[in-house]
Amino acid sequence: MPFHYGIFYLEGQHVPALLPNFVVSKAHDMMPAENREENMSETVENVTGSDSRPSTPWHLWVVGIIATLWNSGGALDYTMTQTRNTSYMSSFTQEQLDYFYAFPAWADAAWALGVWGAFIGSLLLLLRSRYAIIAFGLSLLGLLGSSIYQMTTDMPASLSTPGIWIFTVVIWLSIILLIWYARMMTTKGVLR
Structure with missing residues (x-):
């Protein structure tokens, strides 16, 4: 059964709805002919006006x-480490490589x-999607797990330098x- 999505006038308000086509056509047929065009233009105007979003601020880009x-x-870095890319991993010592390759599955x-x-959150931000918040939140959970592993394992001294810890804080x-x-940006309506 085909459906029609639109803004319908119900009890004095415009309401978005998904209705079977036969209901929409019956309601349209029952409307007086002189009001059909007027109501349709009002509905179309309402749809385009309510779905507009603020212009993209330059800082979002x-x-x-x-x-x-x-x-x-x-x-x-993650991909090269997981695939054990020799040219990428060649700058690490054997002790560091052993540490990276011994990560448990959860880490x-x-x-x-x-x-x-x-x-993905960064890409969703560029696409102006509110789901960027969820992706960034999941990233934060992953960072928490990674940080717990870093702090509770015997890390080689060469990977436990002030520079590494400062870099972790920056992340x-x-x-x-x-x-x-x-x-x-979601609160301001820029991300939807």
Whole structure:
């Protein structure tokens, strides 16, 4: 049975609804001929007016592009490590490689959730989708899991330097700021 989606006038208000076509055609046929065109133009005007969203602010493009570039670095690092790409991994010592390759499945899953959630969230931000918040939230959960693993395992001293820990803090700040930004843009109606 074919359906019709539209804005219908019901009890003094325009209401979006999904109705079978035969109901729509019966209601249209019952309407006086002189009112049909007037009501149809009012309905079409209402649909286009209510679905408009604010124009995209310039900073969304800046934040979205920078976030995508930043998070693509994490996705690349994850992919190269998981595939054990020899040219990429050649800069690490054998002790570091043994550490990376010994991650338990849950730590690998947390790392994947962190990097891919952030990367997909960045793309969704550029697409102006409110689902960017969910992707960034999942990324934050993945980062939490990865950080727990880092702090509770015997990490090689060469991977436990102040620079590595500062970099981890920068990752935490970036994902928290991206969640805040996506929430702000959703509240303003920019992300839908």
